[in-house]
Amino acid sequence: MSRSVVLLSGGMDSATVLAIARDEGKQCFTLSFDYGQKHSAELGASRKLAKQLGAEEHRIVKIDMGQLGGSALTDQAIDVPAAGGGGIPVTYVPARNTVFLSFGLAWAELLKADSIYVGVNAVDYSGYPDCRPEYIAAFQAMANLATKGAVEGQSVAIRAPLINLSKADIVRLGTKLDVDFGQTVSCYSADDSGAACGACDACSLRREGFESAGITDPTRYQK
């Protein structure tokens, strides 16, 4: 049984990815990041989801990206905006996926894992550059040269199984794989209990996904 690192944010996409990796027969080691996000309820969600979905081990790594500032997700001085608007939004966290995948790569090498699963999606997404297929391909090429394992013939595959799916596809796939979407937290402004604001970009994409899939939305919203 080969090992995989799964980046698990606690949102619906990464939970679905964990279910896919398990379905593909992987022994899963889930990795979450406490990076100073305001919506830290997702960390509690990731812990529950790792257990529900049969992860072998779950780690939360604390990294100090908030100290760098500059994003509405980590900086108290910048408000999380309502959905919509053009371009790359202020919720973008500089180089976040690069930092997360780099830690995943380090852990994968230590575990002798053959893959990293990541829930990036380039269809119904917020327009972040580090969610695009060409970015994932470039990270893969870099990873193939970065590690002792890769040099010695044990490279780590970066798997992004959702990258070309719509949010509705993800809802359908996750439902088929018994993901408990009621436990997942997508909202950028979730309260401490994990209840969603219903107004941000992430809430908007999520709600539309359930609607398009014709599946009941189990999201708990703030009053």
Added chain:
Amino acid sequence: MSRSVVLLSGGMDSATVLAIARDEGKQCFTLSFDYGQKHSAELGASRKLAKQLGAEEHRIVKIDMGQLGGSALTDQAIDVPAAGGGGIPVTYVPARNTVFLSFGLAWAELLKADSIYVGVNAVDYSGYPDCRPEYIAAFQAMANLATKGAVEGQSVAIRAPLINLSKADIVRLGTKLDVDFGQTVSCYSADDSGAACGACDACSLRREGFESAGITDPTRYQK
């Protein structure tokens, strides 16, 4: 005056790189990592060097790589070996430069810096895969796709000005640029005062560098 992030470990290579970046007219923002290294004296050295060499701002980011384990540099259960031996040594830290450069990329984007300077060297080095020119080129290609800045036309150049120099070349260049090598800490087993063991790979490469350059070695060794 354009801005650069300079990865500064406190060793002689990164100190020389900082001096090069300053000499090239850059406003320098130095970045060090407290990653659970046993030889944490290098953090004190990096602070002093940043000041001596005119950095605009110096940050030490704490990251929990030691928690992952697996390297003689971070794991109390693995001893730092004496110099020599074949292959990639146990002092290799999984994906370390990838993690460090990723943080550098995040900070560079926030600062609107146009470059990251890194002191990797592929001549007189310990054989780490993430010090090779092909690795740096692949990181550059990935970085060009990773950030909002890059997508909007402000990419960050990864500069590795020492990559093809011998240790003796680095000693000569640093001396010319007034680097105070007596303040730099290269040793993997430096004591709290920064005094070197004289036996590890890093000490051995450093001593040979001064000898070949015909420049007096200012390193303080442990009694």
